[in-house]
Amino acid sequence: MIGLKKSVLLYENTDINMKRLFILLITAVMFYHCGNDNTVNTPNDPADYTKIYTAETGSNKIDVYSKTSTGFIYGYNDIAFKVFINNAEQNSGYVKFKATMYHGLGGPNHSVPVSPQFNFNSDENLFTGYVNFIMYDTAAFWIANFNYNEQFTIDSSAFTLNYSTRTKIAAWDNSQTERTYFLTLIEPHAPVVGLNDVEMMLHETQNLQTFSEISNAEMFIRPWMESMGHGSSNNVDPVNVSPGRYKGTANFNMAGEWFLYDSIKVNGNFITRTPTPKFTLEVN
Numbered sequence: 001m002i003g004l005k006k007s008v009l010l011y012e013n014t015d016i017n018m019k020r021l022f023i024l025l026i027t028a029v030m031f032y033h034c035g036n037d038n039t040v041n042t043p044n045d046p047a048d049y050t051k052i053y054t055a056e057t058g059s060n061k062i063d064v065y066s067k068t069s070t071g072f073i074y075g076y077n078d079i080a081f082k083v084f085i086n087n088a089e090q091n092s093g094y095v096k097f098k099a100t101m102y103h104g105l106g107g108p109n110h111s112v113p114v115s116p117q118f119n120f121n122s123d124e125n126l127f128t129g130y131v132n133f134i135m136y137d138t139a140a141f142w143i144a145n146f147n148y149n150e151q152f153t154i155d156s157s158a159f160t161l162n163y164s165t166r167t168k169i170a171a172w173d174n175s176q177t178e179r180t181y182f183l184t185l186i187e188p189h190a191p192v193v194g195l196n197d198v199e200m201m202l203h204e205t206q207n208l209q210t211f212s213e214i215s216n217a218e219m220f221i222r223p224w225m226e227s228m229g230h231g232s233s234n235n236v237d238p239v240n241v242s243p244g245r246y247k248g249t250a251n252f253n254m255a256g257e258w259f260l261y262d263s264i265k266v267n268g269n270f271i272t273r274t275p276t277p278k279f280t281l282e283v284n
Ligand SMILES: [Cu+2]
Pocket: 101, 103, 110, 135, 137, 140
């Protein structure tokens, strides 16, 4: 009992350090996985969902589908659900999905950015949305909680996460706003010489348990080829297209390694810090 209280207090007092540790872990994981790539092939057909996992309790069942890969992967995942109650498929309402990462038994845990709710999409006949697995660690384990329409829940369903380099993620703290930001580069995942569609998501969190989509940001991108010391013209700054999601265009006018910088303003103030967050891309 005393031990439990102590550990809770310790956690509260070290919340800020916990965030720093988290940012460090992300960076370490990124470096660790250089040259250890396990990229999973992705379906070409954008409408193609693959069933990757089933969670069930009693007579309630949720099938999990992905459009991004054949399993959950590090980074951005377009996912969807089918819901069954007593084998009857449900076609209304919503699913809430929460994924939690545990860094070892009794170790720190945190959640990840995810659609606030997965509404039923009658075109796809699925409850559609996204989840953004912002960390990968072979020593960690993951559990999911599902809630269908406040009618039933499936709790603590374990799943596995595969590594992938498809998505790039930048994270930083801002001491003025007292938030941690996550910028996720969804496209281009295989950049080519010339104009590339850029798609990103932006989230903020205060506690690493709840993440909010930021939809009112202004973004200013700058491609930069460091080895030759030049940028490019004809870039289009990403603009908000749906909750938390931004689309624009980046011009990589030569093959090789490029940085894609993104300076971001919210309510007229820069939330990005120096150095400006950047993604490193190999352009072919
Ligand atoms: Cu983690």
